[in-house]
Amino acid sequence: MxxxxxxxxxxxxxPELLAELTETHEHSxxxxxxxxxxxxxxxxxxxxxxxxxxxxxxRASILNDYYVRRYGGRYVLRVEDTDPKRVDPEAYAMVLExxxxxxxxxxxxVYQSDRxxxxxxxxxxxxxxxxxxxxxxxxxxxxxxxxxxKACPCRELTVEENLDLWQQMLDGVFxxxxxxxxxxxxxxxxxxxxxxxxxxxxxxxxxxxxxxxTVFPLMNFSVAVDDHxxxxxxxxxxxxxxxxxxxxxxxxxxxGWKPPVYxxxxxxxxxxxxxxxxxxxxxINSGIYTGWDDIHLGTLRAIARRGIEPEAVRTAMVDIGIGxxxxxxxxxxxxxxxxxxxxxxxxxxxxxxxPIEVVVxxxxxxxxxxxxxxxxxxxxxxxxxxxxxxxLPRADVxxxxxxxxxxxxxxxxxxxxxxxxxxxAGDSLEEARREKAPIIQWLPADAKLPCTLLRQDGSHEGFxxxxxxxxxxxxxxxxxxxxxxxxxxxxxRVSAYFAHR
RNA sequence: GCUGCUAUAGUGUAGGGGCCAAUCAUGUCGGCCUUUCACGCCGACGACAGGGGUUCGAAUCCCCUUAGCAGCACCA
Numbered sequence: 322m323x324x325x326x327x328x329x330x331x332x333x334x335x336p337e338l339l340a341e342l343t344e345t346h347e348h349s350x351x352x353x354x355x356x357x358x359x360x361x362x363x364x365x366x367x368x369x370x371x372x373x374x375x376x377x378x379x380r381a382s383i384l385n386d387y388y389v390r391r392y393g394g395r396y397v398l399r400v401e402d403t404d405p406k407r408v409d410p411e412a413y414a415m416v417l418e419x420x421x422x423x424x425x426x427x428x429x430x431v432y433q434s435d436r437x438x439x440x441x442x443x444x445x446x447x448x449x450x451x452x453x454x455x456x457x458x459x460x461x462x463x464x465x466x467x468x469x470x471k472a473c474p475c476r477e478l479t480v481e482e483n484l485d486l487w488q489q490m491l492d493g494v495f496x497x498x499x500x501x502x503x504x505x506x507x508x509x510x511x512x513x514x515x516x517x518x519x520x521x522x523x524x525x526x527x528x529x530x531x532x533x534x535t536v537f538p539l540m541n542f543s544v545a546v547d548d549h550x551x552x553x554x555x556x557x558x559x560x561x562x563x564x565x566x567x568x569x570x571x572x573x574x575x576x577g578w579k580p581p582v583y584x585x586x587x588x589x590x591x592x593x594x595x596x597x598x599x600x601x602x603x604x605i606n607s608g609i610y611t612g613w614d615d616i617h618l619g620t621l622r623a624i625a626r627r628g629i630e631p632e633a634v635r636t637a638m639v640d641i642g643i644g645x646x647x648x649x650x651x652x653x654x655x656x657x658x659x660x661x662x663x664x665x666x667x668x669x670x671x672x673x674x675x676p677i678e679v680v681v682x683x684x685x686x687x688x689x690x691x692x693x694x695x696x697x698x699x700x701x702x703x704x705x706x707x708x709x710x711x712x713l714p715r716a717d718v719x720x721x722x723x724x725x726x727x728x729x730x731x732x733x734x735x736x737x738x739x740x741x742x743x744x745x746a747g748d749s750l751e752e753a754r755r756e757k758a759p760i761i762q763w764l765p766a767d768a769k770l771p772c773t774l775l776r777q778d779g780s781h782e783g784f785x786x787x788x789x790x791x792x793x794x795x796x797x798x799x800x801x802x803x804x805x806x807x808x809x810x811x812x813x814r815v816s817a818y819f820a821h822r
Numbered sequence: 823g824c825u826g827c828u829a830u831a832g833u834g835u836a837g838g839g840g841c842c843a844a845u846c847a848u849g850u851c852g853g854c855c856u857u858u859c860a861c862g863c864c865g866a867c868g869a870c871a872g873g874g875g876u877u878c879g880a881a882u883c884c885c886c887u888u889a890g891c892a893g894c895a896c897c898a
Binding site: 367368369371401403404406407456460463464467468497498499500501502503510511512513514515516518519520521522523524537539540541544559560561562563564565567585587588637640641642644645646647648649650651652653654656657658660664665667669671691692695696725726727728729750753754759760761762798799800801802803804822 | 824825826827828829832833834835847848849856857858859860861862890891892893894895896897898
């Protein structure tokens with residue numbers, strides 16, 4: 322039956338269903354809806370302050386931000402600094418800077434280290450409920466028992482005994498590694514990862530930079546307590562947290578709390594940059610990297626330095642979405658997003674890498690007017706004046722017999738071994754086209770700035786137009802080369818970071 | 823090994839039984855435009871992991887295989 326016949330047949334037997342047949346599915350570009358979000362959401366971004374934010378954090382924070390914007394509500398930045406061993410005091414400020422750079426709509430900021438008393442309180446309540454016990458077993462020993470599904474002796478302690486031990490923990494009677502508070506789950510749980518996990522532990526060293534304490538909650542406990550107390554309604558996080566979500570559910574159940582709605586997205590592989598905090602830190606300490614914003618790193622400050630705009634990161638991350646499949650992050654797609662943003666506003670300039678200086682024989686004095694932006698004449702021109710002595714990019718003239726210097730004139734080149742003899746060949750653009758002469762960038766030999774173009778694969782020395790000095794911290798386009806962010810001008814020397822083509 | 827999740831073009835993504843000889847973006851390759859190999863415009867290329875079912879009909883549901891990933895810490 323053809324579609325038309327089907328339609329007629331349906332019209333005859335069940336006209337009320339016809340609308341359904343002809344209705345077309347919408348191809349929505351939005352991310353999937355969240356359940357129970359119609360009346361607003363409370364979401365969170367919960368980084369550990371161990372270093373600056375990187376691309377992985379960007380996905381988590383932007384996706385949550387996306388839904389807060391979509392449904393309205395609150396967005397909590399929760400700094401999860403409950404492990405003194407993994408807190409870098411300098412990271413607090415860096416996290417805040419990065420959050421601001423991303424433009425997240427944060428409405429509340431909480432530090433877990435300010436809330437230790439709250440966790441202690443709920444820990445005591447959990448013990449009173451019989452939902453937790455203080456375990457003095459050696460970690461190795463417990464692990465063996467757990468894998469066999471067997472209880473350790475501590476599990477049989479009475480509530481009173483547990484409360485007593487808990488108080489001793491708080492009083493500093495124990496040392497690091499001696500005791501832990503475990504949540505009673507199910508020793509027969511098919512996934513050993515679920516069995517009686519730790520909720521509280523002791524850390525004697527290093528000292529926490531923000532709080533004087535030795536008893537700290539483990540992530541699953543503080544997260545569950547905070548998610549409830551802060552009224553978090555929806556959580557979007559990586560699938561590495563799926564097991565944690567199940568563990569946290571035990572706490573919610575013990576206290577009779579309603580857990581948030583969770584979504585777990587897949588792993589995002591990112592190639593080409595270093596992402597591990599420890600790897601970055603080592604590299605910085607050993608001098609391999611210049612700092613947290615070294616362009617070989619995957620930190621947000623590193624990609625910002627390369628001229629990638631936060632809005633491009635946001636678009637790229639929303640485009641990736643919350644799918645559960647593992648994906649590989651595409652720099653190409655990010656660059657494309659950034660180009661959309663940057664192309665309309667970046668001024669155009671000449672950068673001549675690996676220059677050769679030549680004198681154009683027979684060239685009249687010439688004043689070239691090159692548009693700052695080809696699609697926006699109102700922006701004006703750069704004026705380059707030359708008497709004939711110019712810098713040309715070696716790679717673009719080698720082996721050529723004729724080229725056109727953009728916005729200037731044509732030249733003929735005669736090669737004497739490696740030495741080019743360059744002569745004026747008229748102003749006619751038509752002729753250059755006819756001869757298929759490449760149109761290349763150039764610089765007057767007496768009006769130029771030394772410029773280093775830094776890329777991940779190394780640096781390129783050359784010269785650029787003097788006006789570039791006025792573009793510090795902005796992205797420009799070096800014609801025929803690509804977009805670059807002007808990082809600094811030092812004693813007339815320009816440093817530029819390559820963004821993308 | 824145990825527990826669980828996933829599988830659409832090079833990359834990301836849409837799709838949730840018939841609109842799918844599969845969407846959009848990016849990429850690559852052509853062409854047009856252009857005093858940039860940019861931007862813009864036009865066109866082309868390119869995928870339902872494999873095998874069984876269920877069904878009149880499967881990318882969509884079920885099973886198996888394969889592959890990948892995650893967790894199995896007194897980290898987050």
